[in-house]
Amino acid sequence: MRTPLIAGNWKMNGSLALVERFGEAFSQPEVRLPDGIDIALMVPAPYLEAARRAFSAGPLAFGGQTLHHERHGAFTGEISGAMLAEFGATYVLVGHSERRTLFGEDDAAVCARVKAALTERLTPVLCLGETLEERDAGRTEAVVLGQLEAVFDALSPEERDRLVIAYEPVWAIGTGRTATPEQAQAVHAALRARLADYDAGLAEGMRLLYGGSMKAANAAELLAQPDIDGGLIGGASLQVDDFLVICQSAG
Numbered sequence: 339m340r341t342p343l344i345a346g347n348w349k350m351n352g353s354l355a356l357v358e359r360f361g362e363a364f365s366q367p368e369v370r371l372p373d374g375i376d377i378a379l380m381v382p383a384p385y386l387e388a389a390r391r392a393f394s395a396g397p398l399a400f401g402g403q404t405l406h407h408e409r410h411g412a413f414t415g416e417i418s419g420a421m422l423a424e425f426g427a428t429y430v431l432v433g434h435s436e437r438r439t440l441f442g443e444d445d446a447a448v449c450a451r452v453k454a455a456l457t458e459r460l461t462p463v464l465c466l467g468e469t470l471e472e473r474d475a476g477r478t479e480a481v482v483l484g485q486l487e488a489v490f491d492a493l494s495p496e497e498r499d500r501l502v503i504a505y506e507p508v509w510a511i512g513t514g515r516t517a518t519p520e521q522a523q524a525v526h527a528a529l530r531a532r533l534a535d536y537d538a539g540l541a542e543g544m545r546l547l548y549g550g551s552m553k554a555a556n557a558a559e560l561l562a563q564p565d566i567d568g569g570l571i572g573g574a575s576l577q578v579d580d581f582l583v584i585c586q587s588a589g
């Protein structure tokens with residue numbers, strides 16, 4: 339059995355006050371969360387210390403949204419995995435489509451960042467997804483499997499076991515246009531089948547999250563799919579009540 343993971347990606351949103359609000363809301367004794375799920379928020383880097391304090395007593399883990407592949411050096415504006423780990427982060431997103439398209443991260447850069455995260459004992463959440471043009475051209479599987487292979491081919495079997503994968507169709511991110519449960523399940527099944535080519539145990543244990551306009555109203559039917567093991571949530575992870583409902587849908 340795979341432990342579901344509900345992860346919020348705040349992107350360049352939120353505030354110190356929102357970190358506090360989440361910390362308080364999730365540590366209330368009357369809050370009912372399913373047993374045996376993992377919950378994490380990927381906060382903007384300036385909020386890491388606040389997250390460390392506000393989430394310490396509750397069920398929320400936290401992580402970064404990207405990292406540089408070097409530990410330190412003359413890379414103005416960048417953040418290293420060592421720094422994330424120093425603040426108590428346990429996860430880091432790698433290869434989010436916004437990083438790929440807006441900040442020019444190619445497969446080689448994504449791969450180097452995954453390796454850097456693993457070196458720091460962070461759990462990389464490797465993000466994959468096709469654009470609308472690629473889907474319309476019938477290339478969805480080729481694109482996402484290519485993104486998967488670009489990283490997994492470069493890792494050892496022990497390293498592969500330590501990743502989480504998030505399938506986020508680019509056309510569903512921030513658009514309100516969610517993939518149908520069937521569309522998402524089909525891609526997740528293809529990803530798991532490709533992982534089985536590496537190793538059956540790897541495929542069985544790998545957590546595959548869906549992301550792209552997941553919200554309180556559609557989380558349950560997406561999370562009910564056999565190969566969807568959690569969610570990566572943008573907009574709805576900025577609302578305490580919505581995020582709570584999504585977490586409750588994972589039980």
Ligand SMILES: O=C(CO)COP(=O)(O)O
Pocket residue numbers: 347434506510511512513514549550551552570571572573574
């Ligand atoms: O990009 C996403 C999470 O990483 C998804 O964002 P939305 O949930 O806002 O569509």
